[in-house]
Amino acid sequence: MRIEQLLQTTRGLHGPETEELLKGIERVKWFLWHGNVRRADETLPELLEEIDGLREQDRQAGRPPSVVLRKLDRALDEFATYVVNNAGAIVNYGERYRCGERISTGFVESAVNQVIAKRFVKKQQMRWTPRGAHLLLQVRTQGAE
Incomplete structure (x- = not known):
């Protein structure tokens, strides 16, 4: 559910960077669905760095700070903390699905x-x-x- 909120927030951005951020969040979603917490944990800081870069570009261009970028930065940071804190409890839904178990x-x-x-x-x-x-x-x- 949190990932869907991240995707919705990212869709609120305008510009070419939106597509890359969406792909990154979808990648994190895929890693977590398949129980690969380590790869998700490696990808989230990369997304945070990308957002920091976008925010810095806005500052250098003299544009007002983007509320959406700030909201996305905070939400991604909280989600990264959630993933780290709950790594042991994250279920491999892909494996369950392939085994015919309920998900x-x-x-x-x-x-x-x-x-x-x-x-x-x-x-x-x-x-x-x-x-x-x-x-x-x-x-x-x-x-x-």
Whole structure:
């Protein structure tokens, strides 16, 4: 989801550099989809350097600073930090897809939300037993694997 936001922000830029930035972000998306965190981590600083170069060109040309470039720079920097901090938890969706495994947990999240919503309706308010709560969490985590 974060990558889609980065792509949308980049599309807000005008000029020839937009295409190169879009290709770079798509490359990062591909690396992460295939579980290649190291390559994504190498590519993100390159994109940040490219944005810094564009911002410097604007300064040298006497143009006002681009709000979109500043926003993209900040968002990419935060995303790079996110990737580094969560490298161990990033799933190789490409491998899962090729093995025929599920790559989405939406169906599990939906089921859990339905059970919780039903239990918290005023007419059916009940207490969670430790065992019941544990079993619900097991369903949630089993579906996420």
